[in-house]
Amino acid sequence: MIDIKDLHKSYKTGATSLHVLKGINFNVKEGELVSIMGSSGSGKSTLLNILGMLDEADAGSYHLDNVPIKNLNEKIAAQYRNKFLGFIFQSFNLINYKTALDNVAMPLYYQGVSRGERLDRSMAYLEKVGLAPWARHLPNELSGGQKQRVAIARALASDPKVLLADEPTGALDTKTSYEVMDLIQGINDEGKTILVVTHEDDIAHMTKRIVNLKDGVIIDDSFVKQVRAKDHV
Amino acid sequence: MFNLERWEEIFETISKNKLRTFLTGLSVLSGIFILVILLGVSQGMQNGISTQFQGDAANIIYVWTGVTSVEYKGMNPGREIQLRNKDYDQIVRAHENELEYKSSIYSTWGQMITYKKEAGSYRLEGIYPDYQFLENQSMIKGRHINVLDVDHSTKSVVIGKKVYDDLFKEEEALGKYVKVSGVNFKVVGVFSDPGGEREESRVFVPITTAQKVFGGGNKVNSLSFSLPMEDDFDKATAASVQFSENLKDKLKKAHDVAPEDESAISVNNSLENAKRFYELMSMIKMFFWFVGIATILAGVIGVSNIMLIIVKERTKEIGIRKALGAQPLSIVTMILHESIFVTAIAGFLGLFLGLLLLEFIGPMVETEFITNPSVDFNIAITTVVILIVAGAFAGFFPAWRAARIKPIIALRDE
Numbered sequence: 001m002i003d004i005k006d007l008h009k010s011y012k013t014g015a016t017s018l019h020v021l022k023g024i025n026f027n028v029k030e031g032e033l034v035s036i037m038g039s040s041g042s043g044k045s046t047l048l049n050i051l052g053m054l055d056e057a058d059a060g061s062y063h064l065d066n067v068p069i070k071n072l073n074e075k076i077a078a079q080y081r082n083k084f085l086g087f088i089f090q091s092f093n094l095i096n097y098k099t100a101l102d103n104v105a106m107p108l109y110y111q112g113v114s115r116g117e118r119l120d121r122s123m124a125y126l127e128k129v130g131l132a133p134w135a136r137h138l139p140n141e142l143s144g145g146q147k148q149r150v151a152i153a154r155a156l157a158s159d160p161k162v163l164l165a166d167e168p169t170g171a172l173d174t175k176t177s178y179e180v181m182d183l184i185q186g187i188n189d190e191g192k193t194i195l196v197v198t199h200e201d202d203i204a205h206m207t208k209r210i211v212n213l214k215d216g217v218i219i220d221d222s223f224v225k226q227v228r229a230k231d232h233v
Numbered sequence: 234m235f236n237l238e239r240w241e242e243i244f245e246t247i248s249k250n251k252l253r254t255f256l257t258g259l260s261v262l263s264g265i266f267i268l269v270i271l272l273g274v275s276q277g278m279q280n281g282i283s284t285q286f287q288g289d290a291a292n293i294i295y296v297w298t299g300v301t302s303v304e305y306k307g308m309n310p311g312r313e314i315q316l317r318n319k320d321y322d323q324i325v326r327a328h329e330n331e332l333e334y335k336s337s338i339y340s341t342w343g344q345m346i347t348y349k350k351e352a353g354s355y356r357l358e359g360i361y362p363d364y365q366f367l368e369n370q371s372m373i374k375g376r377h378i379n380v381l382d383v384d385h386s387t388k389s390v391v392i393g394k395k396v397y398d399d400l401f402k403e404e405e406a407l408g409k410y411v412k413v414s415g416v417n418f419k420v421v422g423v424f425s426d427p428g429g430e431r432e433e434s435r436v437f438v439p440i441t442t443a444q445k446v447f448g449g450g451n452k453v454n455s456l457s458f459s460l461p462m463e464d465d466f467d468k469a470t471a472a473s474v475q476f477s478e479n480l481k482d483k484l485k486k487a488h489d490v491a492p493e494d495e496s497a498i499s500v501n502n503s504l505e506n507a508k509r510f511y512e513l514m515s516m517i518k519m520f521f522w523f524v525g526i527a528t529i530l531a532g533v534i535g536v537s538n539i540m541l542i543i544v545k546e547r548t549k550e551i552g553i554r555k556a557l558g559a560q561p562l563s564i565v566t567m568i569l570h571e572s573i574f575v576t577a578i579a580g581f582l583g584l585f586l587g588l589l590l591l592e593f594i595g596p597m598v599e600t601e602f603i604t605n606p607s608v609d610f611n612i613a614i615t616t617v618v619i620l621i622v623a624g625a626f627a628g629f630f631p632a633w634r635a636a637r638i639k640p641i642i643a644l645r646d647e
Binding site: 049087093094098102106109110114115125204 | 553560637647
């Protein structure tokens with residue numbers, strides 16, 4: 001599903017150049033649930049941004065579902081993001097003047113799905129994350145865990161190939177974190193490929209494979225025995 | 234533009250951001266509203282001043298005579314020149330089509346006028362009906378001298394307000410008789426004159442009557458004419474100068490006055506007045522245009538400001554939308570579509586309110602210098618359109634920039 005070869009990325013700030021990713025080789029097969037770990041400055045967020053087409057690599061190749069992701073202009077990047085990827089952010093990034101339902105429907109709007117169908121499909125995803133009764137609520141009427149569920153429903157709405165989660169539990173307490181991880185595990189069980197960036201060990205062990213980044217290189221990439229979040233809730 | 238989905242999205246955004254929409258709308262609305270009122274008042278002032286000056290016949294041409302100063306055709310200087318009815322008749326006949334108002338005047342000074350026990354000495358002038366308009370007199374009571382009075386040499390008299398106050402006090406004057414040098418005249422009207430008390434201590438009788446009763450024969454003291462107003466000052470000047478030169482030449486020829494003699498026959502066309510009038514008008518126009526343009530400019534800046542803030546405020550939202558697959562163009566059009574929609578609605582609402590106010594308040598304004606304030610509808614529409622276009626332009630650049638920001642940076646914006 002994801003195929004990365006010898007990926008380099010450096011940031012130039014004035015005269016100094018910061019080499020963040022120093023040749024990453026990385027494969028993810030369909031249906032995997034992978035966590036990317038590393039301390040701050042290890043390059044894990046940069047890697048996720050490149051995977052999410054929010055940023056572009058300096059060198060190396062990136063194939064997503066056998067499509068080369070290279071020299072994208074804004075327009076095509078937007079299309080690919082819409083078609084291939086679903087994002088889950090640490091700070092949820094819901095549009096605060098739209099209801100939960102309308103937030104979930106956003107990716108479908110940009111796919112050109114008609115309003116009626118958009119709302120029907122969004123409602124189904126809200127039901128899936130257990131928030132159907134909250135469909136008409138605004139984000140600020142929801143708790144953190146609920147917001148993240150809405151964000152997950154939104155990420156699922158466009159039926160993407162890969163879900164990218166950037167510290168999905170970073171703003172949540174432990175109990176809520178596990179609930180969210182349970183939801184993510186459930187989605188993965190249905191066959192969705194999911195990448196989770198985290199710095200929390202317990203969260204990482206709830207995935208099936210841990211990739212450890214340090215100073216821009218992968219120092220460890222191993223499959224682990226998945227801890228089911230449900231057992232800890 | 235007619236994409237129903239996009240409209241739904243915009244209506245949703247607008248209705249969910251009521252305060253923002255309201256403030257944007259309000260700034261546009263008040264700008265247009267003020268502009269409309271301003272333009273209305275400007276027009277009202279032009280109307281008001283224009284009627285003031287036009288009534289006073291800004292382009293009045295006044296002819297009087299004196300004594301010759303140059304020897305001519307064997308006649309010595311110092312000869313007195315006397316205008317007569319035939320001079321007036323000839324001029325009127327020759328220039329019938331050019332003239333707006335015309336009158337010859339036979340004046341007598343220091344006429345003793347009495348009513349009951351009250352008496353006073355006033356200037357009496359025999360005139361034609363047009364004289365009322367040449368002097369911008371308005372009737373307080375009754376009527377002015379009319380054509381029938383002149384034709385039948387009636388003993389009718391129109392008295393100035395000062396004369397009325399002196400002789401009649403509060404008493405009803407119409408239909409009463411006053412004695413002028415022992416002859417009874419019937420008061421038919423009381424006039425007021427913008428020239429004030431000096432001008433209002435005069436009485437008028439038909440010129441035919443004056444000439445018969447006060448020994449004028451066919452003598453005339455002065456002639457007074459006016460030409461129709463032209464919108465263009467240069468045109469008005471040219472017409473006026475040409476007419477007075479023409480007049481002077483004719484009269485000099487008729488009275489055997491040397492062409493270079495300046496003292497025998499004087500023609501004064503009140504171009505000075507006219508010039509001041511036109512200058513004042515153009516000053517007022519310029520002033521209001523200046524203020525109007527400044528208002529539009531302020532409105533444009535206001536709209537631009539709000540657009541900048543809106544785009545800034547929505548940076549994060551734009552980042553989210555882009556992460557979810559929004560293309561740059563769709564972001565730009567979304568913001569512009571919304572802003573144009575709001576400014577258009579607010580602009581036309583402001584226009585409508587302004588016009589409504591002018592329509593209802595306008596006729597109630599009771600000052601001499603503002604009459605019938607109104608707005609050229611085309612100008613008002615143009616301003617609204619300018620404001621909308623300016624708002625769109627002002628919003629376009631920040632929107633374009635925001636659409637080009639990488640979503641990762643926009644998302645980081647807190």
